[in-house]
Amino acid sequence: MEFVNEIFxxxxxxxxxxxxxxxxxxxxxxxxxxxxxxxxxxxxxxxLNTELRKPHSESYQTExxxxxxxxxxxxxxxxxxxxxxxxxxxxxxxxxSSTIYSDPYGVSLIIAPWNYPIQLSFAPxxxxxxxxxxxxxxxxxxxxxxxxxLKKIINEVFEEDYIAVIxxxxxxxxELLQKRFDNIFFTGSVPVGKIVMEAAxxxxxxxxxxxxxxxxxxxxxxANIDLAAKRIVWGKFTNAGxxxxxxxxxxxxxxxxEELLDKMNHYIEVFYGEKPLESxxxxxxxxxxxxxxxxxxxxxAHIVRGGAYDIENRYIEPTIIDQVSLSDGIMNEEIxxxxxxxxxxxxxxxxxxxxKQFEKxxxxxxxxxxxxxxxxxxxxxxFGGGCINDTLMHIASAHLPFGGVGQSGLGSYHGKASFEAxxxxxxxxxxxxxxxxxLRYPNSKNGISIIKKLLK
Numbered sequence: 001m002e003f004v005n006e007i008f009x010x011x012x013x014x015x016x017x018x019x020x021x022x023x024x025x026x027x028x029x030x031x032x033x034x035x036x037x038x039x040x041x042x043x044x045x046x047x048l049n050t051e052l053r054k055p056h057s058e059s060y061q062t063e064x065x066x067x068x069x070x071x072x073x074x075x076x077x078x079x080x081x082x083x084x085x086x087x088x089x090x091x092x093x094x095x096x097s098s099t100i101y102s103d104p105y106g107v108s109l110i111i112a113p114w115n116y117p118i119q120l121s122f123a124p125x126x127x128x129x130x131x132x133x134x135x136x137x138x139x140x141x142x143x144x145x146x147x148x149x150l151k152k153i154i155n156e157v158f159e160e161d162y163i164a165v166i167x168x169x170x171x172x173x174x175e176l177l178q179k180r181f182d183n184i185f186f187t188g189s190v191p192v193g194k195i196v197m198e199a200a201x202x203x204x205x206x207x208x209x210x211x212x213x214x215x216x217x218x219x220x221x222x223a224n225i226d227l228a229a230k231r232i233v234w235g236k237f238t239n240a241g242x243x244x245x246x247x248x249x250x251x252x253x254x255x256x257x258e259e260l261l262d263k264m265n266h267y268i269e270v271f272y273g274e275k276p277l278e279s280x281x282x283x284x285x286x287x288x289x290x291x292x293x294x295x296x297x298x299x300x301a302h303i304v305r306g307g308a309y310d311i312e313n314r315y316i317e318p319t320i321i322d323q324v325s326l327s328d329g330i331m332n333e334e335i336x337x338x339x340x341x342x343x344x345x346x347x348x349x350x351x352x353x354x355x356k357q358f359e360k361x362x363x364x365x366x367x368x369x370x371x372x373x374x375x376x377x378x379x380x381x382x383f384g385g386g387c388i389n390d391t392l393m394h395i396a397s398a399h400l401p402f403g404g405v406g407q408s409g410l411g412s413y414h415g416k417a418s419f420e421a422x423x424x425x426x427x428x429x430x431x432x433x434x435x436x437x438x439l440r441y442p443n444s445k446n447g448i449s450i451i452k453k454l455l456k
Contacts, residue, residue: 001175008179010161011107011134020162021104021132023082027075029129032157034071037064037122040153044118051145053284053314058238063118066396070123073398073415074130081130081419092454095432102423104132105206106182111173111196113187114140114286115242115336121150124185124208125163127418133183134162138176141169142286181205183422187244189334190407197410208411208421210244211404212334215363216355217247217391218377220348221255223367227389229263232340233271235365235391237318240283241338245363245385245395248335249324251351254344261320261342265305268318277308277315285314285337294337297330304342326357348373352380360384362408365391384408 019025037044041064048054048063082102089098108128112121121137128135137154139147144167151165158164166172177184177199184207186196193209200207217235219228236247252260272279285291291314298307298319306319316338324331324341331341345351355361364386366377374388384404385394395402395414403412413421438444439451 001172004166004172004175004179007136007160007164007166008107008181011136011164014159014161015104015106015134020134023079026078026130026132029158029162030071030075030078030126033122033126033129034068036153036157037067040149043149047145047149048118051143052239052286053282054239055281055283058281058283059118062238063116066398067119067122067126069396070126070398070414070418074126074419077416078130078419081416089429092451093429093431094437095435097430099428099430101426101428102131102419103426104423106133108133108135108183108185108422109176109179109181110135110137111176111184111186111188112137112139113244114142114146115239115244117143117146117150120187120210124187124413124418124421127413127422128183128185129163130419131422133422135164136176136181137163137165138173139165139167141167183207185413185421186210193409206424208413209404209409210402210411210413211362211407211409212244212336213361213404213408214248214331214334214358215245215361215365215383215386216351217250217365217367218351219250219252219256219260219367220370220373221253222369222373223256224369224389225256225259226263228367229260230267231389231391232365232367233264233267233318236340237268237271237282237338238392240285240316241340242283242286242336243392244336245392246336247340247363247365247391248361249331249341249343251343251345251354254346257342257344261304264320268305272318276306276317277310277313282315282318285316288312288314290314290337291316294335294339297328297335297337297339300328301330301339301341306338348376352377355381359407360405362404363392363394382406 045056045059048059085100087098089096110124139150147167154163154165180203184200184205187210190211193211217232272282276282288311291311294316295309301321302323304320304322306317308317319339322342360382362384364383366388387394394400398415401412401417402414403409411421
């Protein structure tokens, strides 16, 4: 493991020379990153298809397209984001000015997941570069071909004393987490997130946790049922449900339940054909172990649609189930696969109370054309982010910060929020030396009376 320490120390030394803090250096390397991704675009798409059976069109949308947009927006706005921000100064500081500087943290550790291994590696890396940091990227060992490709891409344009990829399993992650990084960015499961947070706490290291949870979708009787069905099917079964913000379960008003189910069945067939397991538009499950876990949920479920699986080839059919109990295993953990439990409600407050039985979700999706219902849900349920009358699309906007709350995450990123995730907001008061008001000093005769008038 000595090589881990060598790279870490190299990055510490390189950051200390101050080069990464320069605006032109950051811009130059953001452009390099985009150019090298473009160069390897076809290989990236092919590798995603080979390893995760992701269709090229889906991979471009969810992996490459959003990455390019992140880089473009960051390049366009970086000068503005970096500029020291003057803020108001209270009258008690007469003669002074107040400024906020965005300071790079230093050497950052980025631990990326397997489900969107390109986007969720590069998006935080963009923030790290924009923020003026060095970075070590640790890809997931569950997608070794992508991990190897990421290393090749990064090594071609960056020296390891600036940006490095370190591959490996749990032992490498453990070794990295023992180092005193200046910032940690982790995307993954809640249990592993707790391990990362515990490691960070030993050094009081600032960190961002992008986790998950049970994200609900709600469909009321005023919704456009056809569009709701179409968008829920797309949001749930993209990447075979292996999306941290995919709808985890569905709450539907009982008066439109059957119509919604009929429409969802229709769109599953439209998107993936009569035999989704044979479709070239449908992804596979990452490992046989994950496929077995999902199959165990199906075995004990009342199936409304789907239910077929092929463990050897890591395929799970788009599956809808109902008659689900909260004590069932599928409702006691994030599903992270193409199985959608459905519950019905009569009054909206029933759905609100149902959702509140779980930890605060990473995402929430409401399908309703009633503005009062929309406001009621926004006001009464805490969640990371979401959509009204759509699914997943909030994550694709670099103008919206993306992150969880409570058990679903800590901190946010995307666009300016990524820059802020990798910088410390340093507050500075610049005081005049032309005069010195005596009010604050203990020997001031009328100081306290004047201060009381100013601060009351």
